[in-house]
Amino acid sequence: MGSNGIRDRVAIVGMGCTPFTEHWRKSTDDLVLEASTAAATSAGLGYAELDAFWLGTLDSGVSGLTLSKPLKLDYKPVSRLENMCATGSDAFRNACYAVASGAFDTAMAIGVEKLKDSGISGLATGGGGGDGTAAELSAPAMFSLLSPAYAHKYGVAEPELKEVLTRIAWKNHKNGALNPLAQFRKEVPKETIANSPRVAGALGVFDCSGVADGAAAAIIVRAEDAYEYTDQPLFVKALSLTAGPATGASDPGYDYTSFPEVVHCATDAYQQAGIRDPREQLGLAEVHDCFTPTELVLMEDLGFAERGLAWKDVLAGAFDLDGVLPVNPDGGLKSFGHPIGASGLRMLFECWLQLRGQADQRQIDNGRDLALTHNLGGQPGACVSFISVVGTTRD
Amino acid sequence: MSIPKPGPTPVPMSKPFWSATAQGQLVVQRCQGCGTHQHYPRVVCRHCWLTELDWVTCSGDGRVWTYTVVHRPGHPAWEPEVPYVLALVELDEGPRLMTNIVNIAPAEMRVGLAVRAVFDDTADTSLVHFAPVDRPLPTP
Numbered sequence A: 001m002g003s004n005g006i007r008d009r010v011a012i013v014g015m016g017c018t019p020f021t022e023h024w025r026k027s028t029d030d031l032v033l034e035a036s037t038a039a040a041t042s043a044g045l046g047y048a049e050l051d052a053f054w055l056g057t058l059d060s061g062v063s064g065l066t067l068s069k070p071l072k073l074d075y076k077p078v079s080r081l082e083n084m085c086a087t088g089s090d091a092f093r094n095a096c097y098a099v100a101s102g103a104f105d106t107a108m109a110i111g112v113e114k115l116k117d118s119g120i121s122g123l124a125t126g127g128g129g130g131d132g133t134a135a136e137l138s139a140p141a142m143f144s145l146l147s148p149a150y151a152h153k154y155g156v157a158e159p160e161l162k163e164v165l166t167r168i169a170w171k172n173h174k175n176g177a178l179n180p181l182a183q184f185r186k187e188v189p190k191e192t193i194a195n196s197p198r199v200a201g202a203l204g205v206f207d208c209s210g211v212a213d214g215a216a217a218a219i220i221v222r223a224e225d226a227y228e229y230t231d232q233p234l235f236v237k238a239l240s241l242t243a244g245p246a247t248g249a250s251d252p253g254y255d256y257t258s259f260p261e262v263v264h265c266a267t268d269a270y271q272q273a274g275i276r277d278p279r280e281q282l283g284l285a286e287v288h289d290c291f292t293p294t295e296l297v298l299m300e301d302l303g304f305a306e307r308g309l310a311w312k313d314v315l316a317g318a319f320d321l322d323g324v325l326p327v328n329p330d331g332g333l334k335s336f337g338h339p340i341g342a343s344g345l346r347m348l349f350e351c352w353l354q355l356r357g358q359a360d361q362r363q364i365d366n367g368r369d370l371a372l373t374h375n376l377g378g379q380p381g382a383c384v385s386f387i388s389v390v391g392t393t394r395d
Numbered sequence B: 001m002s003i004p005k006p007g008p009t010p011v012p013m014s015k016p017f018w019s020a021t022a023q024g025q026l027v028v029q030r031c032q033g034c035g036t037h038q039h040y041p042r043v044v045c046r047h048c049w050l051t052e053l054d055w056v057t058c059s060g061d062g063r064v065w066t067y068t069v070v071h072r073p074g075h076p077a078w079e080p081e082v083p084y085v086l087a088l089v090e091l092d093e094g095p096r097l098m099t100n101i102v103n104i105a106p107a108e109m110r111v112g113l114a115v116r117a118v119f120d121d122t123a124d125t126s127l128v129h130f131a132p133v134d135r136p137l138p139t140p
Helices: A028-042 A065-071 A087-100 A139-143 A145-156 A159-176 A190-194 A222-226 A258-272 A290-301 A310-316 A331-338 A340-355 B015-022 B077-083
Strands: A010-017 A052-056 A078-081 A107-112 A198-200 A214-222 A234-243 A283-288 A370-381 A382-391 B027-029 B053-057 B061-070 B084-091 B095-103 B114-120 B126-131
Touching: A010 A028, A010 A087, A010 A222, A010 A340, A028 A065, A028 A107, A028 A214, A052 A065, A052 A340, A065 A078, A078 A087, A087 A214, A087 A234, A087 A340, A087 A382, A087 B114, A107 A340, A139 A145, A139 A283, A139 A290, A139 A370, A139 B061, A145 A159, A145 A290, A145 B061, A159 A190, A159 A290, A159 A310, A159 A331, A190 A222, A198 B061, A214 A222, A214 A340, A222 A234, A234 A258, A234 A340, A258 A290, A258 A382, A283 A340, A290 A310, A290 A370, A310 A340, A340 A370, A340 A382, B015 B027, B015 B053, B053 B061, B061 B095
Parallel strands: A052 A078, A052 A107, A283 A370, B095 B126
Antiparallel strands: A010 A214, A010 A234, A107 A214, A234 A382, A370 A382, B027 B053, B061 B084, B061 B114, B084 B095, B114 B126
16 A cells, blocks of 8 residues: 655756746747756767657647657657646656556656647636636635635734745845846846736735746666766655645645645655655755645645644745745746756756755755655645655665 | 626536526535535536536625726726736535625735625626625626
């Protein structure tokens, strides 16, 4: 029953990530080529030496041909998959399993999304109509539902909670300002964030992740072969994916102050990785801050803060770049941008840089050698959750 | 020229719900076996998977579980109405609906607010909204 884990069976030996921005002059083909080439090159490999490929994209192409054609991977096994905003992470997960099974020596996981010239400049949202008995909200409205429920349950005044959300956006912009690949590379004053035009509920424009184009890729090999490719591989300690019952908006029982999918996912991932106290053991975490309330709630679901107290930790700076556990040191979805299929692999790219000491101005130096990525797809009450844990040593 | 609001398109499964709103009634499904109420309409009971389901009339009373205020509508037809309140209302019978809260200013919204169903007959299909129980119903 449950998962047997994948600890130390596969390793990442190369990664690449494009800038995330409005790539008006680059196509999906250009982006996958750029990320793939960077990843393969960093592993010292050509495409001919890669055995299998998993491409994650929500809406920028269908089938493995979306990758095989621009990379000219003639007659290689190429799959395309989708798992909402956790798409890139699931591509990585499948590539890891393929190598762990022994079926392939090397595999590439790549995620891409091109949102800006898709005709709607972003993700499609419901346009009304339909049967009319199911809830239909914009993405910011869905996630804004977390705020009143959280404030009510834990007795936080709503203006104070707004301050907490503002600080999360402020922190992620501050981190993004140090990242040459991020979509938004400027610090933003708290007053500007707090007073930005409202979108839904307590959320203003600055509480929402950036809509960007981009791609990111990873090369995976068997753990025992890792040092043949690089002196600094990252070993995969845990991979966990959970899909929830998806009934929160219609059936009683879900309280909108937590993602139960993430709680289950974290339990599984920490067990696989042998983590007892994530706040003390992880060097950094990249989490799915699609909207500021999401990051707040995730701090509790991932065990980084006690239930009902994450808001105090946020205000105290616990998750800042120099905090007890830096969260989203690369700027997160908030300022790195969120090209759906690429985001999960972008999170992993920051772990790749940080744990190998290549993160320049935002380098974290807390002596810890484990990092976590958390990727969420869907909405409160109906989502999938992915967690990976990677580390620098093989136990 | 104003953009017309797209209304619901009832399907066989949900037709009883929309027929009831036209009569000023809020109905949900109830399982003949275990008595569980559910909404949206489904072919099986969410609790025991029995397919024998009745339609029952609700009290129309419920409480706000959480809410949002729409400043940027997902469809241009709602542009003239922003900001408006949407809430997840938990009915006294158990099921939840995402619905408009009318006759209240966004700043007055609270989790736990007691609300009651009201019906909007101005659309082609009569829609169910909710209003605070301690307020006179909005005039049509």
